Amino acid sequence: MRHLRVLCAVADTGSVRKAARLLGTSQPSVSTQLHRIERALGGRLFTRERTGSQLTPLGHTVLARARTIIADMAELVSAARQEADDAEQMTLRIGSVGSRAVASWLRRVHTRLPDTRTSIRIDISANALLHLVAAEQLDIALVHESEGFPLRLPADAEHRVLIAREPQFVALALSHPAAGSPVVRLEDLAADAWMVDPTADHEYAALRRVLSEAGLNPRVVQVRDNATAAELVASGEAVRPCQPTSRPGPGTVIRPVHGNPFSVRLLLVWRPRALSAPAFDGLYADLRAAYLDLAATNPSYLAWLLSNDSSLPRLLAH
Known part of the structure; x- marks a missing residue:
């Protein structure tokens, strides 16, 4: 690669002297590397004229390939470094059914885990999100379960109830x-x-x-x-x-509907292999805080909570 960069530098600047200055090295060093390339390829790449170094037909052919190789190598190095950085950086893949609490939850997660890269997948289907958890494409997911229609949770996943009976x-x-x-x-x-x-x-x-x-x-x-x-x-x-x-x-x-005939259960499902118990506890606390803050801004729902739930009003008071 060093020799190919020398070739490009001489072609771009038009002289060995200017190429040496561009590369931050000496003129003899550039001349030596250029001669090595020519010996390896079996032909001259430049003609030395009073006006500078001019590419030969072979030089034009080699230069075109050299630029492609250098560009490909730069892309390879960049991609490898990015992949190495990604491997070192913690990632958290979150899934959720549609909820206005999600944005506030993410803000809290970013504050709690500033060095963790997060992604969010929103899907109206709880089953679709659970399949992604089972396939290890999501680490944690907020899902809802319609009353009377239990969800089938992944065998190796854990869950915790966020709201036992959210009225619709x-x-x-x-x-x-x-x-x-x-x-x-x-x-x-x-x-x-x-x-x-x-x-x-x-x-x-x-x-x-x-x-x-x-x-x-x-x-x-x-x-x-x-x-x-x-x-x-x-x-x-x-x-x-x-x-x-x-x-x-x-x-x-x-x-609200009298008697609360429609309801769902809100669950937070996660993979223990992806999240430690303390990490999950923090995420759960962030989601609960986001949800309760949102509930407190809705007069109708707040009134329902105060009348129908014995535990949430105490949490809202804090």
Whole structure:
């Protein structure tokens, strides 16, 4: 590589003297290396003229290959160094279902682990995230489990409950007759179409079960696009279960449902081989703090917590 760089330097500067200055070495050293290259290749690469060193036809051919080899070697060295740096730097691969608490959780993780590189994978499917944990493509994942539809956790994974029973609220149009009530009843929504995301694990089945137990058989529409779903709710075309920490969109309100018929369990699942117990405890504490801070900013959910959960209000007070 040193000889090839000498060749390029002479070609770029047009003289052995200038090439030596560019390379930070002596002129005799550059001349010696250039002669070695020419002897090895069996031909002259430059003609020495009064105006400087000019490439021969062989020199042009060799120079083109030399530049490619030097560029490839520089890329190889850079990639190797990056890989070595990555191997030395701790990495944390996080997965999560959609939650407004994720951004605050990540900020806390970055503060706690400033030298750890983190990545985040968001997926509406808890099962998809658990498959990634099982395949060792994620180290830790926040997932939700619809009531009555237990998740199948990876055999070598551990889990801890974040929220044992998170109620699901309902989003409805501001113009809906029940929108003025602080708490809505399922019978208030008997004439409405309900909307679910078909890619969310068990959401459709869990909704159907609750409505059937309430003696209701409404039309259920399946919409994947959140923007379209928000417009349909705002227009009064449908109502929709949602997380209690959700923000109402334009023209909509979010209300608790009497009796909390819809609920999910929030779990933090991790691989013990990837995370030590103290490391997991810190991540869990960061997520819980992020979630509780978010809950405290939502008046409807905060009111529900104060009325229905015996432990979370004490945590919120701290």
